[in-house]
Amino acid sequence: MSNRLQQRFAECAEQNRAALVTYICAGDPGYDASLSLLQQLPGAGADIIELGMPFSDPMADGPTIQAAAVRALDNGQTQRKTLEMVRAFRATDQTTPLVLMGYYNPIHRYGAEAFLNEAHAAGVDGLLIVDLPAEHDNELGPMARDLGLDMIRMASPTTDAKRLPRVLANASGFLYYVSLNGVTGVGQADNAVVDAALAAIRQQSNLPICVGFGVRTPEQAAAFARTATGVVVGSALVEAMFKGGEAAALELTRGLAGAMQR
Template sequence: MSRLQQRFSALKQANRAALVTFVTGGDPDYATSLAILKGLPEAGADVIELGMPFTDPMADGPAIQLANIRALNNKQTLAKTLQMVREFREGNTDTPLVLMGYFNPIHHYGVDKFISEAKAAGVDGLIVVDLPPEHNDDLCAPAQAAGIDFIRLTTPTTDDKRLPTVLNGSSGFVYYVSVAGVTGAGAATLEHVEEAHARLRRHTDLPVCIGFGIRTPEHAAQIAKRAEGVVVGSALVDQIANAESPTQAIDGVLGLCQQLAEGVRNARL
């Protein structure tokens, strides 16, 4: 079993959802970002998504766009992001880690080189938001052949006719984008989330993780009652943006992560 399968299987046995956290690699700088990354599991993150900075993150809202700019301004590269994963794995061999981003940097780096180095570093999955299933051969198929899960995004506009195509070849989990729009946008109603989760369940046995617009422990708990995972990104990234020092950034992200984890872990009690 992969790390993702092991983690979701264990959480199912424990009757609770996963807290999936997102931060951008190298935001606000390498050392601070690495300290945050290393601290997330102890703060309650069950799965970590690590963003690969890119100059044109079209699916992301202002908070994560600015995180990309901060990271790139501090010379973060895809090679450095892979190095962060290697350093993370020196102290943590259990927590699933997923790289999230766009295809352009991977294509520029070289797909075969990227997959080989990502696997060796300890990457468990990929979310590449601008690569549709019609282009599975470009990255999805070779990544899965190397043992790296390829996680698909589905949205409120992904209808029942399109869903089987989107889910074909998916592995790890399904990321349901609960609002139409960019990251950090307004939150979906719980009724919508329940309907969407039930619809996805008819199409796949993979865990369904729901994100976009989840910012508080209370909201995370509400989603955790209904889905296999809760994804929080912009709210954590905002802690970095608003910090006046590296220490404040680290404490802010990990403190909020602890609060979110408590909400998620108590949701079904």
């Protein structure tokens, strides 16, 4: 399964562009609407999709994605329905990498082994569990790797040289670099500082590095695309969907995709 990520990054490298990684929250504003957007994102230029698993206490997310999670849960979205959404997506798209992003509590409640087996069978390529640091890799990591699921890790400006090797040790798929301290969708990073951090990470790892947090416009995305392997956009897309519907979200995606060329 993880070959989809490897293949997509290789394709982007051949085309001399960064990968556009788009985040949407499963079930926001409702199941059918989010599935429709999910199915159309690749055609609008999304290279990799992060599908958010809504949770009632998403502490790393800013107000936009918190509100999306509330809307999704209020509309009856569950872990089971999120996996159903992945299966529906895979019925028509076998090539776009899809990563489930979220928090450990809903997975623990579902049953870790059952969740991983069903995620693999549905066509998930990787997991990014925000509150499951590298130090707790044994919670999901061994089982996930046995199934071929990538465990994507996060690094940030506060990840020092002593901790970075632990973060990288069992990471696969790509490394998600948080461009600034705080929550998603708030603030803007200093590009020079991010570029220096990516250079330091690359001295220790060959993993693709995707930069996220605070990327809202094609102009901001283009600045990161010059040095990052990929650029993650979430809050801006969720907001576009909420305020302007599917058409607005897809228009933003097309604009962001055009900014990936180096």
